[in-house]
Amino acid sequence: MGTRPGEDQPRGRITMRDVATRAGVGLATVSRVINDKPGVAAELVERVNEAARALGYRHDVTASSLRRADRRTATIALVLEDVANPFSSALHRAVEDAAHAEDILVLTGSSDEHPERERELIDTFTLRRVDGLIVIPAGGTDGQLATVRRQGTPIVCVDRLVELDRVDTVTVDNREGTRAAVRRLLDLGHRRIAFLGDMRSIWTARERYQGYAEAHAGAGRPVDERLVRRDIRSAEAAERATGEILTADDPPTAVFAAQNLLTIGGLRALQHLGLHDRVALIGFDDFPLADMLRPGVSVVSQDPAEIGLMAARLLLGRINGGDHRPARHAVVPTGYIARGSGEIPPAR
């Protein structure tokens, strides 16, 4: 009764047509009711809803997006560096929660910082007609992002600044966060502060170095280039670099590590040389168990959940309307967490 011949169980899926038949109305009316369109007689709304409930109708968003004028798929995509790294996955979670609140699904992919893979992901996602894109840009995909944006898909770039028409960004105050932390070291009396930095091709790495330089300039102290190591790619490389600096002439009394893995590499070197209680260390970006190490590792902290939430809000805002506002650049503040390693005064 009311279902297809030969099968009265919800296998072979209930369609709008089934609902229409059962409610005794046309297909178009069912569509209107399901989509909450105005202008349907209250009684028909009632009948359709009743039939849908009775039949266990489930709306097929995918099929609906095909003919839909706005082509909305109730899906957004998130291009991360690596879904398995803590920063990315915390961001992912925040975006998932914000999207879920609006019944939007989030697709994700890992670019591994490869522009080629990033391009492929953006391609895949736009082909699946996502309603919007959040990306941590590896760099080198600006042209593609601009094209996608122009064709109508809202985009929010996260973590790294990107200057594109109507593309919003969310970053943290890398420069200021670093400046303040290095300033603390200077105030503590440190005069020789090493800097460990990530690849210079990465915007955040450049900004953090600027903060380091500004802190020195602000205190009227020159930067000793022999204490600066940039373009470091891994914890191992950071460990090596730190070891070299610490065993050279005029070693530093403090180390600023401008990224997660570099902090850990630096710390390993300090432990290895038995200097962890004598040389100060501050890292950029917090990491799990930093408080349980001896000494606890002081860090400039960023809040990936807050960043993700902000990005999701900007994106959903564009999707639900204000698509022609000019680009906005949201800056999320960093914090400083004193745990001991950054509070070590200069030796002697």
Added chain:
Amino acid sequence: MGTRPGEDQPRGRITMRDVATRAGVGLATVSRVINDKPGVAAELVERVNEAARALGYRHDVTASSLRRADRRTATIALVLEDVANPFSSALHRAVEDAAHAEDILVLTGSSDEHPERERELIDTFTLRRVDGLIVIPAGGTDGQLATVRRQGTPIVCVDRLVELDRVDTVTVDNREGTRAAVRRLLDLGHRRIAFLGDMRSIWTARERYQGYAEAHAGAGRPVDERLVRRDIRSAEAAERATGEILTADDPPTAVFAAQNLLTIGGLRALQHLGLHDRVALIGFDDFPLADMLRPGVSVVSQDPAEIGLMAARLLLGRINGGDHRPARHAVVPTGYIARGSGEIPPAR
């Protein structure tokens, strides 16, 4: 030429119809060529491919799945506990890589161990007609999983054993891994070994406790129930429980923590009481920086990447054919990583 009137740029998307027109063939032929169906004259294949390339045609998987007999969407879904927890996200990454190799997209969602949310996710994903499902079951969704499976969607359950028709599982040898680790402690001379366990509703928690009990039985040692704390939900609770046990009469000389967070809670309690160098500690599941703590924390390790790869293989195997094989239960071995904390002999 060959494109829609008034627009010769790739906006307004190139469809199969455009390709057909340009190649001078019928729509069906284009579909056959794009889908690598046999039985098309070599020359036509050539012309279609040429036209597709020239026009920059991109196949719309979503639309194609609508009419397709097998309804494949080239999408699988992964229901995790929390995309942001390290075990989940490492698993996610492994699945992503395996799926990507076959041009399959992976959707994910976080259940937070809530059956209700898990049910909703499974629902959302099946409605979007994913080709398969990998789930870390929170428990309480067996009925739904069985239904989904019966309706044709292959399912692989991960981390926790599930006994359902044609549903494969991938777990680690929780019991054996725990037994061996506790056995090490016994061999070291420990006679009073505390056990910190997760919620008993979780299969892995039960298995690990069994391993603890079996090790004792195997050594002819009774388990002292006063040293056993189960149903612990958080690091804080584990810290409290450990503190209580250690300050009671007849304290343990070793602690086995049957889960990540519990290990950290236990460790905090030990540090707090200044016992970290005198009471042995072994945790189940490795965590970042475990090697940098003092002492390094020894653990029973599981390999989430291996687990994810295995799950993806089983799932893709079912999707690409062998859908009627009986359920397989893959067991991935655990390892033991000695870092010091597990090698502390009993005091005195």
Added chain:
DNA sequence: CTGAAAGCGCTTACAG
């Protein structure tokens, strides 16, 4: 081997 037509589940002009 090939193409015109029907149809996947839905939305959207278009008449009424």
Added chain:
DNA sequence: CTGAAAGCGCTTACAG
């Protein structure tokens, strides 16, 4: 306010 028809981009019987 409502429904029959056309159409989203594609695949699949069905004839030829």
